[in-house]
Amino acid sequence: MSLVNLSHVCSHLQNASLARLGLTSIPYTKLHLSLALLLHKQGFLSQVKLGGPSLPASCFPAPLADNHRITGAPHRDRDPRSGEAALHDMVYRRKTEAYLREEGFGEEAVEFALEHRQLGKEQLEQDGWDKRAIDFLLKHGQKPHAQLEEEGFDSAARTILQDHDVPSAISTLRTQLAEELEIDENDVSKEQLEPRLRAHLRREGFPRETLAYFAGPTASLATPRHLERDGIALTAMGLTVPSQPFTTLPPASRDPDALESESEVTRANRASRRLWLGLKYWDGSPVLSKARMVSKPTKRYWLDAWDLGKVVRGGSGAKGERIYPIDIHQPFLWTSVVKMQAVTSLVTGSSSGPQFLTGDKPAIDAFIAKFDVFLFDCDGVLWSGDHLFPLIPETIAHLRSLQKRLIFVTNNSTKSRADYAKKFHTMGIPCSEEEVFGSSYSAAIYIARIMRLEPPKNRVYVLGESGVEQELASENIPFCGGTDPLLRREMLPEDFKRIADGSLLDDDVAIVLTGLDYHPSYLKYALGMAYLRRGAHFLATNTDSTLPSAGTLFPGAGATSAPLVTAAGKQPLALGKPGQAMMEAIEGKFAFERARACMVGDRLDTDIRFGIEGGLGGTLCVLTGVSRKEEFLGKGKGVVPSAYLDSLGDLLG
Numbered sequence: 001m002s003l004v005n006l007s008h009v010c011s012h013l014q015n016a017s018l019a020r021l022g023l024t025s026i027p028y029t030k031l032h033l034s035l036a037l038l039l040h041k042q043g044f045l046s047q048v049k050l051g052g053p054s055l056p057a058s059c060f061p062a063p064l065a066d067n068h069r070i071t072g073a074p075h076r077d078r079d080p081r082s083g084e085a086a087l088h089d090m091v092y093r094r095k096t097e098a099y100l101r102e103e104g105f106g107e108e109a110v111e112f113a114l115e116h117r118q119l120g121k122e123q124l125e126q127d128g129w130d131k132r133a134i135d136f137l138l139k140h141g142q143k144p145h146a147q148l149e150e151e152g153f154d155s156a157a158r159t160i161l162q163d164h165d166v167p168s169a170i171s172t173l174r175t176q177l178a179e180e181l182e183i184d185e186n187d188v189s190k191e192q193l194e195p196r197l198r199a200h201l202r203r204e205g206f207p208r209e210t211l212a213y214f215a216g217p218t219a220s221l222a223t224p225r226h227l228e229r230d231g232i233a234l235t236a237m238g239l240t241v242p243s244q245p246f247t248t249l250p251p252a253s254r255d256p257d258a259l260e261s262e263s264e265v266t267r268a269n270r271a272s273r274r275l276w277l278g279l280k281y282w283d284g285s286p287v288l289s290k291a292r293m294v295s296k297p298t299k300r301y302w303l304d305a306w307d308l309g310k311v312v313r314g315g316s317g318a319k320g321e322r323i324y325p326i327d328i329h330q331p332f333l334w335t336s337v338v339k340m341q342a343v344t345s346l347v348t349g350s351s352s353g354p355q356f357l358t359g360d361k362p363a364i365d366a367f368i369a370k371f372d373v374f375l376f377d378c379d380g381v382l383w384s385g386d387h388l389f390p391l392i393p394e395t396i397a398h399l400r401s402l403q404k405r406l407i408f409v410t411n412n413s414t415k416s417r418a419d420y421a422k423k424f425h426t427m428g429i430p431c432s433e434e435e436v437f438g439s440s441y442s443a444a445i446y447i448a449r450i451m452r453l454e455p456p457k458n459r460v461y462v463l464g465e466s467g468v469e470q471e472l473a474s475e476n477i478p479f480c481g482g483t484d485p486l487l488r489r490e491m492l493p494e495d496f497k498r499i500a501d502g503s504l505l506d507d508d509v510a511i512v513l514t515g516l517d518y519h520p521s522y523l524k525y526a527l528g529m530a531y532l533r534r535g536a537h538f539l540a541t542n543t544d545s546t547l548p549s550a551g552t553l554f555p556g557a558g559a560t561s562a563p564l565v566t567a568a569g570k571q572p573l574a575l576g577k578p579g580q581a582m583m584e585a586i587e588g589k590f591a592f593e594r595a596r597a598c599m600v601g602d603r604l605d606t607d608i609r610f611g612i613e614g615g616l617g618g619t620l621c622v623l624t625g626v627s628r629k630e631e632f633l634g635k636g637k638g639v640v641p642s643a644y645l646d647s648l649g650d651l652l653g
């Protein structure tokens with residue numbers, strides 16, 4: 001079984017996922033079938049089907065329900081001026097062509113938006129969608145209640161038509177216009193009536209956002225709630241794939257007759273057989289989007305399916321050198337990434353394990369020479385609380401003298417970059433604010449530049465310290481909670497009532513963000529839970545289990561989010577280490593070559609995993625913080641650093 005083929009297939013799957021395809025296909029071979037079934041069994045694929053050059057008919061058991069979801073330009077995080085971003089702004093934010101050009105969108109992106117917007121409108125009409133709610137109201141608004149029911153209008157639509165007395169409003173406005181224009185009532189056109197009706201409905205308090213949204217083919221109104229929650233998404237293979245960007249199935253896939261009928265593999269048709277795979281998406285992100293080769297296969301290992309299964313399940317694998325899969329203790333999203341890496345790129349520990357550098361000057365010099373950039377964890381590497389470890393300023397100065405670039409990457413969200421620059425200064429370590437990249441900053445730019453929620457519904461409820469608030473403010477993100485002294489009190493009986501009736505809640509809160517909070521309270525958790533139950537996104541700066549300080553361990557940021565995880569039954573998306581959203585943000589800001597970068601940390605499950613999953617050239621573990629060498633030395637260890645030191649100061653040789 002060639003690992004090279006495996007890596008090609010995994011690259012294809014990740015690219016297809018990044019393109020938000022619901023389906024993709026790979027040539028039918030035993031190798032591909034083994035991999036596809038393994039991924040399907042582990043939950044990374046929704047379906048594996050044998051077919052020919054075009055889709056197997058059974059990929060779409062139900063008649064195609066072509067609905068479309070216009071989402072927040074998911075590609076924007078990679079290309080803010082992409083065609084998808086232009087389409088999103090044109091359709092969702094109603095921006096004009098001219099505006100898009102002023103905003104710096106290229107001709108190609110604008111053309112893409114214009115073409116897909118048209119395609120979208122025509123497609124929606126073909127599928128029986130009314131372009132806008134106002135058309136829906138004008139078309140159906142004067143039908144008697146019984147007829148609406150008979151035609152299958154759902155209760156929401158009937159209620160909206162009846163609640164604002166749309167039928168009589170339309171006939172009154174029609175009569176008024178006919179008198180004003182001195183024409184017959186039947187000659188009053190839709191175009192003449194529409195502005196009057198829209199103004200009337202606004203005066204009558206008709207839900208504004210409903211007016212702006214599509215009416216569905218089953219004559220029910222698709223309001224933002226529907227768009228957000230469950231109304232409009234591309235469905236394929238009987239699977240509703242939420243958060244699909246605005247896509248339309250290619251014509252070949254819309255005509256079931258054109259679909260390939262399945263048949264067995266024969267010698268004659270073997271070359272044309274293909275495996276059709278259903279790709280999965282989770283909370284707006286592809287499950288397989290970030291599988292990457294962590295280490296290029298330097299040797300060809302031939303494993304049969306049984307051996308490969310043993311490797312992925314965490315046993316030993318090929319003969320000769322031991323092969324370790326990267327084992328998994330990650331929230332769902334990263335499990336998929338790590339497992340994919342377990343299949344396509346394995347941590348290969350040499351039989352002697354990681355290199356021990358302390359006291360070995362030639363080995364230290366050779367190790368340092370391999371890298372241009374060093375990413376340093378802070379707590380547990382540079383210091384423990386306010387206690388600076390020996391020779392740290394000298395070590396940092398030594399690396400700077402060798403023209404190494406240093407980036408301080410901390411999961412500690414209690415301080416902002418500016419706060420950390422001050423701390424470095426008081427510790428006698430020269431460091432600019434620009435060299436610090438903390439989990440609170442990582443969370444702030446993720447919210448501001450990737451989630452990009454529409455104001456005013458973009459407020460963040462914070463469970464954390466001022467570092468989080470400062471970084472949110474630096475990205476102009478509104479927030480509440482956090483260090484507000486009014487929340488640092490016991491819960492009163494009226495608080496229960498006011499949270500229950502919503503009067504103690506801020507209707508603009510769309511995100512709950514947790515970080516290490518030294519001042520938790522039941523009231524703060526009750527508010528956080530209420531927001532999550534209202535559908536707010538659940539994010540965490542990080543979920544470290546412990547905080548190294550004063551030479552021992554204390555409850556970490558994970559202890560801040562844990563009560564909400566239990567109470568709300570949800571896992572937060574963690575934006576600190578080991579999550580790769582942070583690595584991509586760091587790479588985007590500092591632009592360095594990953595192969596020439598080394599992550600230095602004291603925790604295997606955050607720092608070292610962060611470097612390995614990020615495909616950095618190397619990782620260096622120091623034993624002054626959380627992890628012990630027994631955790632990575634010896635057989636079958638999950639996360640193994642390239643090298644380790646007793647203390648960072650040992651780098652001076």
Ligand SMILES: O=C(O)[C@H](O)[C@H](O)COP(=O)(O)O
Pocket residue numbers: 377378379380409410411412413516542544545546547548555556557558
């Ligand atoms: O609980 C926490 O937030 C972490 O233990 C702590 O802040 C880790 O900081 P780092 O080691 O990433 O500098």
